[in-house]
Amino acid sequence: xxxxxxxxxxxxxxxxxxxxxxxxxxxxxxxxxxxxxxxxxxxxxxxxxxxxxxxxxxxxxxxxxxxxxxxxxxxxxxxxxxxxxxxxxxxxxxxxxxxxxxxxxxxxxxxxxxxxxxxxxxxxxxxxxxxxxxxxxxxxxxxxxxxxxxxxxxxxxxxxxxxxxxxxxxxxxxxxxxxxxxxxxxxxxxxxxxxxxxxxxxxxxxxxxxxxxxxxxxxxxxxxxxxxx
Amino acid sequence: xxxxxxxxxxxxxxxxxxxxxxxxxxxxxxxxxxxxxxxxxxxxxxxxxxxxxxxxxxxxxxxxxxxxxxxxxxxxxxxxxxxxxxxxxxxxxxxxxxxxxxxxxxxxxxxxxxxxxxxxxxxxxxxxxxxxxxxxxxxxxxxxxxxxxxxxxxxxxxxxxxxxxxxxxxxxxx
Ligand SMILES: Nc1ncnc2c1ncn2[C@@H]1O[C@H](COP(=O)(O)OP(=O)(O)OP(=O)(O)O)[C@@H](O)[C@H]1O
Ligand SMILES: [Mg+2]
Numbered sequence: 556x557x558x559x560x561x562x563x564x565x566x567x568x569x570x571x572x573x574x575x576x577x578x579x580x581x582x583x584x585x586x587x588x589x590x591x592x593x594x595x596x597x598x599x600x601x602x603x604x605x606x607x608x609x610x611x612x613x614x615x616x617x618x619x620x621x622x623x624x625x626x627x628x629x630x631x632x633x634x635x636x637x638x639x640x641x642x643x644x645x646x647x648x649x650x651x652x653x654x655x656x657x658x659x660x661x662x663x664x665x666x667x668x669x670x671x672x673x674x675x676x677x678x679x680x681x682x683x684x685x686x687x688x689x690x691x692x693x694x695x696x697x698x699x700x701x702x703x704x705x706x707x708x709x710x711x712x713x714x715x716x717x718x719x720x721x722x723x724x725x726x727x728x729x730x731x732x733x734x735x736x737x738x739x740x741x742x743x744x745x746x747x748x749x750x751x752x753x754x755x756x757x758x759x760x761x762x763x764x765x766x767x768x769x770x771x772x773x774x775x776x777x778x779x780x781x782x783x784x
Numbered sequence: 785x786x787x788x789x790x791x792x793x794x795x796x797x798x799x800x801x802x803x804x805x806x807x808x809x810x811x812x813x814x815x816x817x818x819x820x821x822x823x824x825x826x827x828x829x830x831x832x833x834x835x836x837x838x839x840x841x842x843x844x845x846x847x848x849x850x851x852x853x854x855x856x857x858x859x860x861x862x863x864x865x866x867x868x869x870x871x872x873x874x875x876x877x878x879x880x881x882x883x884x885x886x887x888x889x890x891x892x893x894x895x896x897x898x899x900x901x902x903x904x905x906x907x908x909x910x911x912x913x914x915x916x917x918x919x920x921x922x923x924x925x926x927x928x929x930x931x932x933x934x935x936x937x938x939x940x941x942x943x944x945x946x947x948x949x950x951x952x953x954x955x956x957x958x
Pocket of ligand 2: 599600601721
């Protein structure tokens, strides 16, 4: 491990009267695959969105590679999200009007890459993820597992530092979910990508190096770690 | 136990020497727990005593490996009825986990802390088994899966119980 790449300290965030985070602390090592577990409504997705600079906390600090995300201007933050982060969500993330390869190329195009180069780079991911021949399909013509692998390719195509995944296998059967998770883990390890994955499935969490549990808007570390520290 | 029946099954395929049986057993069923050679011969001895296998002497010389074991009709009947019969659905309702939780509550100890520790320990084992699965032969993957699905079921129960500890404490302490 090469040190902490992402750190949250004392995050608090309420949606109106509902507190979602109440002092959440979390440090993620570079290259680590971290699973976030916890009961429904405990604040997992909210925490992930804060870490990824999608939501701004009411209080607390978030640092990514030495830069404060919580105080950064929105324009800078969205650039950071586009260039340094990748995202995989449960479903509904592909643009239906675009083909699979255009979907994968999207972050590169938004980053200013020329269309031909972006598409060539996008296509290079299809074979690796077992998607050969599906380049021209639209999302409505893909199975759930295929769509999720396309989403994974789109998350990886910019070679991000961190991939944020929220229930990436939540809508898949266990065999397909396992394939998607195996691909996520193996490509992340190959490229040294840090992964933060929210999941309620122990089998998905077991693919990670470490897990933390969110309860009532706070992060609790595993008992054994508490014993060790 | 399944060892005698597994050996009968291997013999039903073809008569075999003790050491070949051990090798086949280890390859298919004993991935993380090979059969000690002594147990192979003692099990075969009992099967012979009960008339489920007989020895068929092949080749010259002395020593156990000159003997091939052959399944008898009695052995085959037992094997086939076992194969068709559903195994007892596990687990039973008296689990260690449940007993610990209830006793912790009765004695007003930290049941939640225990469940946390159990959860972490289960997840650690699941990570090990996930590692076994990765790149393993199909036999290893499916064996690891069996363990993973059982541990996952335990974890569901642990989460469910952790969420209801307060209520359970009330019932237990009443
Ligand atoms: N956009 C929103 N508006 C209002 N309340 C919200 C919003 N998003 C989340 N919440 C509330 O914040 C709390 C935490 O929600 P969050 O989505 O982070 O939970 P979660 O742990 O991801 O749950 P799940 O496992 O069900 O996805 C919940 O009480 C939820 O109702
Ligand atoms: Mg969520």
